[in-house]
Amino acid sequence: MRYELYYWPSAQGRGEFVRLALEDAGADYVDVARRPGAKGMPALLRFLKGGPFACPPFAPPFLKAGRQVIAQTANILLFLGPRLGLAPKSEASRLWAHQLQLTIADWLVEGHDTHHPIAGALYYEEQKREAKRRAADFTARRLPKFLDYFEQVSARTPGRTGWLAGRSVSYIDLSMFQMIAGLRYAFPRAMARLARKHPRLVALHDRVSARPRVAAYLASERRIPFNQQGIFRYYPELDA
């Protein structure tokens, strides 16, 4: 099965959580919108304009798997996890992994909204004043709360395997790597200050980035560098 991933070509964004799973599993996939010409971005836009599809996605990322089109990052990972060998086995454990992924999704929105607290349709510069207020709350309250939570989850995993949802690696670990990497890019000072309080998450980040296929991916051109169009953006004034 060759998977087709549809996501904006200019930033890691939410697509990156899906890419990491596909890359770690060595799956056969094409990053559609990064293809040149009519088979690239126009193919993505066709879906967003509704096209003739019974199940249209609201927004990227979405994944085409045969005739199925699946949107919403966490939903894509729910689908892909078992197929890529990146999900726990039992239904209860799968719901738990999915629950963690949805909590990451909430965290991600809060991270995004530090630089866009008013509207996605406006530039950062048009909401900078509000962004400073929101980012101050994020780094002081929300960021530590999420980090503490996931550190606690890691400490409680039966067998203390170092993975978040069971005995072996799953997509949630790859997503946590991405969160730590992104937050370090966007909030280097806040993250450095908090690092000693979440040693397990730091170790998890390092362990994931050392996985051979992940390491090869991160070193490749397929990994779009962090930049100011993504969800994680570095504005020094937001990193108090």
Added chain:
Amino acid sequence: MRYELYYWPSAQGRGEFVRLALEDAGADYVDVARRPGAKGMPALLRFLKGGPFACPPFAPPFLKAGRQVIAQTANILLFLGPRLGLAPKSEASRLWAHQLQLTIADWLVEGHDTHHPIAGALYYEEQKREAKRRAADFTARRLPKFLDYFEQVSARTPGRTGWLAGRSVSYIDLSMFQMIAGLRYAFPRAMARLARKHPRLVALHDRVSARPRVAAYLASERRIPFNQQGIFRYYPELDA
């Protein structure tokens, strides 16, 4: 199976999406935090303090089903849907229903953030100025975009059953009822202006509210009225 729902007792909030499914199915459940005394709120707080649980929830709502504890609204509905006869049968259709639920979850956050664009920990009055800006974008751009999307989804359901995810009612229809009801409460003027553009969603709202168990629930004391502590709040100045 007697389900235990854990959610803040003072507002409909996210718990309402779960309540509606339990009520429509006539399920045996207890709304834990609304019980008086030590078996009420203290029972909820015990979970949030971490307790001895291997799978602690980050926030309410969460559902206890036997020994399983499941958090994240959409995840709870993913679990409950098939058990309550409120989910489509095939895996592909279940992912589709879940995808729609996650899109509703995104919409709900944006609705909430109209009155709390800076921080959940601050009062509305402390972020009123920013709220006005965010609400103006929400009612002008985001609200019509989400409504248009779901109206289109409804129009495309095979067989045009009037339900969002297949031949019969599913939890996503109950959630859409709640969105329309909540948005009408919070943004009566904007919703009245947009009503003629989403006749299918209006019809869906009416059809759900006329379902016997839903109607009985809505008329009961179990339904907490909309108020200024919930996700949907009515501030005239935010409803341009």
